[in-house]
Amino acid sequence: MPSPLYADLSGYYDLMCDGIDYAAQCAQALRVLSVFGESGGHACLDLACGTGRHLALLHQAGMACSGLDYSAAMLAQAAQRCPEARLLCADFSGLQADTEYDLITCFLYSLHYSHPVSALRDTLARLYRALRPGGVLLFDCVDMRGIDGRDAVSEARCAEGELRFRSGWRYGGSGETLTLAVQIELQSARQPLQQWQEAHAMTALTFPQLALWLAAVGFEVEWLERDFEVLLPLRANRYNALCVARRPSTDIHSK
Template sequence: MQRPPFSALAGVYDAIMADIEYGDWAAFILEYARDVGLTPVSALDLACGTGALTAELESRGLSVQGLDFSPEMLEVARARLPGVSFVQADLRDFVLPGRFDLLTCVFDSLNNLTEPADLGRALSRMALHLKPGGLLAFDVNTRVGVRDLWEGEVMEGLAPMQGGREVHYHWSHHYDAPTQLGTVQAICRVDGEEFIELHTERGYDVADLEPLLRAAGFVSWEFCEYPDYAEPWPQSPRLWVFARAALHQVEE
């Protein structure tokens, strides 16, 4: 049965993604912040999913909130972090009270915004939710990264779940050159029950992101690679972006 993106997947997501280095990503982000003279106290984790990065930020002493479009993913996040506030909202038009020292949006979440205008809208919302001089940290798959997502175009395996169950997953990738969109067909099976989700991404390069960051109101930004902050090369499959809000901001 085909389901909307990030709906049925919520129940098996953490099992399949158990090896993702969220803790290292949190350390990477906070080390960058320290290196540019920032000590974040408050954070908003955007497209937070099941709350894995949210938990890492909270464990490092930040007052953190999470936001995601998927109610199913947020249900898992709330169970994981009952003391954290989570909000269901769209990245393109979210409005929250207050502003934050740090905004994060990881694991190529912004690639799901396949129209550049929608990405621009999301970046504008992010800029408005940062305190003066605050920091936005996100990663994106580049055009090359979306085109060449996995060697062999398939990811398959068995992952253990709580209670002794297992999820069998078979994810296949198709790249459509005319539209420059990549689509992952995610097939998952647990206890004989099977579901399918389709996830479509557009890749974004430095040349795509710079005008969008500028139009959104960010005053400076840096592109780098994980984990050593190296300058990206033309064929980099993934970029990390650190963007700073203006020191003096106009109220919305």
Template sequence: MTSNALYTDLSGYYDLMCADIDYLQQSHTVHRLQQLFGNNGRQHLDLACGTGPHVAHFIDFGYQSGGLDINQPMLDLAQTRCPDADFSLQDMCSFSTETPPDLITCFLYSIHYSAQLERLSQCIASAHAALNAQGLFCFNAVDKHKIDNNSFVSHSAQHGNSLFKFASNWHYQGNGNAQALMLSIDKTDNGITQSWQDSHSMVAVSFSQLQQLLEPYFDVHIFEHDYDKLVPWQGTAGNALFACVKK
């Protein structure tokens, strides 16, 4: 086995890395939340959209959908996937839109990429400013006090002649407002494995802190992190789905 840095740009491996994610189910659940709590508008913006898989499903649902990301290679792939969508290279903590969206989403815990509480506040304010009246802001988040540093998720995927194994976990030191997303990738060809590890800086926030940041701007509804059915958050799980209606 050899160990070395494989990738400097994950855009070419992003879809493979996320191959176990049910984008359709996630998108459909948020579409239901828009029907229940939103203004029934069909203008959609996806923050930290990556290669655009959620955008593709919202287009299928009849939305005028687009996204933003800070990674241009990701956006290039998103534009190929969704040629009629509008994508822009922007920071989700300080973005603007020409057409006000009715629905803003931020999937895959990407809200934590704001990295600092101040920037998280700016992201929330930017979403509020961009939305149409009674627009909906939906995202998922993890409570820093519920993080188990020893818990991780992993999956394998075949690509050509290569077998990839992806693993990730949250790491929180127990105090402060910084946590990390730890990521590892193994690529095996002909019995030889190369490995790559990285740590992404994320903002650590409790759900009570998050509610305090949101409440000046939104009426906040919190649900269990279950894309099969909508169940109000019971107050114990460490991850949840937030549906926030613009005040």
């Protein structure tokens, strides 16, 4: 089900994400497709597409774009930002495509929202089927062994006042649930302080576990530093990564 906080604050979402370099992320996605992809096409799907900032940039780069998100409020903004994109209002389990995409992206750690592990493994199988042979899935992820409990804080000014956004990972040390703690405050001179808080259940994993799940589906996997400027192999003892999962071009299911 959609998060009430996520829907209620859709009008503030772009402000809260103002520090994210969407252009660099999209450029990296195209770089990954050119290096690892062998499907030969330009159809892409952005999972958890939000207000469509990735979609608009990928469309400008010549991609035929589709977006999936479970918030109708977010998709309404995505439709205005990138009217050329096909949009689907659903969670990951709503993806039913078959050999349709050359590139699938999922940024901002959103694949962890596929929870619990059984749901994530089903999602990976759906994504495999949605890619054309030689197509590439690109997503960022976090290894639960590197969770340190620190929060990221950003601030922005909107018409109503000052907006403060705090988020951070929480992991209890065992089990398959990783929590994303989110707190948002809106300070206005015209009304009392408004606060929103939620704890989002996400899937906890290690990179070796994830590699096994991807391989079980049929993916070929490459691990990269979570760097959106260059392609760098993931170094040892790093717990934030870009994962490149390719459906083999010689996949027997394509014949």
